[in-house]
Amino acid sequence: MNIMYITITAQKLGSTYSPSSADFVDYLGKENQGMEEGNENMEYFFNQYHDQISAEEVVREIDDNTAKLEKSEPRFYSITINPSKYELKALDNPNLDLKRYTRELMKDYVASFNREINGRPVSIDDIKYYAKIEHQRTFKGTDKQIRENQPYATKILQLKHNIEKMENGTLKGNIKKMERRIKKLERQAPHQQNGQRIVQDMVKAGSQSHIHIVMSRKDASNSFSLSPGSKYKASDIELNGQIVRRGFNRDLFFDKAEKTFDRTFGYQRSFTEKYSSRKEFINNPRMYFNSLMRLPTNEKTIAFKLLRESGLPIMGSIPFNKAQVALKVFNKLRQGLEVAIKSSSIGI
Secondary structure (H helix, E strand, O other), X not given: OOOOEEEEEEOEEOOEEOOOOHHHHHHOOHHXXXXXXXXXXXXXXXXXXXXXXXXXXXXXXXXOOOOOOOOOOOOEEEEXXXXXXXXXXXOOOHHHHHHHHHHHHHHXXXXXXXXXXXXXXXXXXXXXXXEEEXXXXXXXXXXXXXXXXXXXXXXXXXXXXXXXXXXXXXXXXXXXXXXXXXXXXXXXXXXXXXXXXXXXXXXXXXXXXXXXXXXXXXXXXXXXXXXXXXXOOOEEEEEOOEEEEEOEOHHXXXXXXXXXXXXXXXXXXXXXXXXXXXXXXXXXXHHHHHHHHOOOHHHHHHHHHHHHHOOOOOOOOOOOOOOOOOXXXXXXXXXXXXXXXXXXXXXX
């Protein structure tokens, strides 16, 4: 991924909301499995003011902070912050830098609520959250690499089953020939990593550091509901003669998150990496295309390089100096990027 994307989701267990954060917190501990307490590589939870918070404390604090919530309401939300490989290169120390960024990001998060608590804006001390940094990602069944390798995986599995039958005498055939076919299929699979066919659950190569945040639906006092998944956009309404503020401004949050990263690490964001550009790509592709074509040559080169790296369906090469390039081709790009834009949204 060559753009940062952030997801915010209410945690569900099937069709209902999870009654406890225990399973989710346990899932976030997967990279610590097999490590002894005190191992320098062990990643602990942290919040705005404290480090090395245990998983047990996170579960207790989140699960005990659900006063007056119905079963039909989410108890907690998760936020995932996924920096791009280019953004990760801008970090000197991923652990310390991402922790610092998280704490700044959560200030942007509370500033995006159009709410008041006891007559004042929501502050960082009003939310109860715990974050954890992970450094690995694995290929999932929904990934393009797995899906496109699947026909080869199916054939390889069938050949292996046939070899087992030959070995136990229930099928006649040439085992050596079967093994050569398997090796050939392994090489022919379109997606490889370090000379091996990419398979589900394989650890992805390169820097994969990202941040998971588990956050209580209720404020720190367990009195007010603060939902980033509010059905209301940030707005003011009159209720019983009084002006009531409500909602969460997701656009503001994503925009602030990007600017905070750039300011914190001195990151020079290119045109195609900007959240505003990606929105324009979806909402007004012709304007986006015109803006792209007006970029200086070096920036334009970078822009198309990033678009190609996204795995978008670029049909051939798009000449930089021809504004009459087929818009139909460009619209195919737009359809591909729409997936990335949806990732940078709140899914409930």
